[in-house]
Amino acid sequence: MPYAVILETDRLFLRRLTPDDAPLICDLDSDPEVMRYISKGQPTPLEKIENEVLPRWLRLYEKYEHLGFFAAHENASGDFIGWLCLQPDRYIPEIEIGYRLKRHVWGRGYATEGSKALVEKAFTAWGLDRITSHTLAVNKASQRVMEKCGLRFQHAFTYEASLLPGWTEEERQGVRYGLSKDDYLQMKGEEG
Numbered sequence: 558m559p560y561a562v563i564l565e566t567d568r569l570f571l572r573r574l575t576p577d578d579a580p581l582i583c584d585l586d587s588d589p590e591v592m593r594y595i596s597k598g599q600p601t602p603l604e605k606i607e608n609e610v611l612p613r614w615l616r617l618y619e620k621y622e623h624l625g626f627f628a629a630h631e632n633a634s635g636d637f638i639g640w641l642c643l644q645p646d647r648y649i650p651e652i653e654i655g656y657r658l659k660r661h662v663w664g665r666g667y668a669t670e671g672s673k674a675l676v677e678k679a680f681t682a683w684g685l686d687r688i689t690s691h692t693l694a695v696n697k698a699s700q701r702v703m704e705k706c707g708l709r710f711q712h713a714f715t716y717e718a719s720l721l722p723g724w725t726e727e728e729r730q731g732v733r734y735g736l737s738k739d740d741y742l743q744m745k746g747e748e749g
Contacts, residue, residue: 563627566674569667571627571641573618578628579607581637590660594696597724617644623683624652629671631662638662641671643679643688651689651735652679656702663698669705676706680738687737694730707744708734 560572574582583606585591589598601610617625626642639658646653654675656668679685690708692699693716716729 560628560630564671564674564678565632566670568632569638569671569674570630570632571671571675572630574611574614574626574628574640576607576611576615578637579603579611581628582606582611582640585639585657585659588660591657594693594699595657614642621645623679629656629658629667631667638667641668641675643675643685646689646691648691649689651687652685654679654688654690654706654708656699668699668702672702672706676736676741680741685738687735689733689735691731691733693728694732695728700732700734703734706736707741708736709740711735 560570562570562572564571580603583601583603586601586606589600592598592600614626624643624645626640626644628637629639629641630637639656639662642655643652644655645651654672656672658668676688679688688708689711690699690703691714692703694713711733714731714733715726716724716731718724718726718729721729
């Protein structure tokens, strides 16, 4: 099936999701390691993806021209490897970048490559002024991706218990990273 590509890198292309992607998202969310820092390894049921998660994600396309969740595919194989997103942050009035990839592609730099491309597009073409990201404090791999994309540590916080039911307060410790357009442009100027 041909896809409307919204962004392409050397090794990846990103496209908007469709309702037909529910099985792909379900497969991704069925890996306990992928879901380790999200749901303590519990899978997301297909029914929830079809009836709650994916419809909520698809509504973002109606509200925002350049924001949303985007399926990530390898250029070489065309295989779906996960998703990346730029979406309104749930906690503060800023835009959040996020990613979730299949375990077999971890360590290949895909999250960094896709996220860097989204950051660049957000600041140079889509008119965003600031990007944030957050994760659990113990999720060091996600924090490394944020840092490689130029985001800097902002502060620690505790996720609300309602967002992570059954997690202790210690387990709910999070960190927030951020990057402004001005800092991004300065950083790119120093590199160039």
